[in-house]
Amino acid sequence: MFKRHPITNEILYCSQGELRDIDFFGAYLEGYNFEGANLKGANLERANLEGANLDGANLKEAYLKGSNLKGAKLKWANFEGANLKWADLKGANLEGANLKGVKYW
DSSP, rough: EEEEEEOOOOOOOOTBOOOOTTTTTBBBBBOOTTTOOOOOOBBTTOOOOOOOBTOOBBTTTOEEEEEEEOTBTHHHHHHOBOOOTTBBOTTTOOOTTTTTTTTTT
């Protein structure tokens, strides 16, 4: 699931991982690869996901309030019912993303 740095144990990427309901509140995840990951119900409030790859990720009912998604890759991501209140999406690629029922404010 996670690919970690051999010395620092830092998470390098989590492609197609199972991360339902994980708590990444305020986490620094800039540039991380979560392509195809299942983040259903995850708490990503105030997380820094600038430039992260979330293409095809399942973010259904995820809590992304105040998160930084600048320049993030969000193609075909599922945001159904997610909370994106105060999230920064400048330059993010939302091509084909499911935004049904998203809370913006």
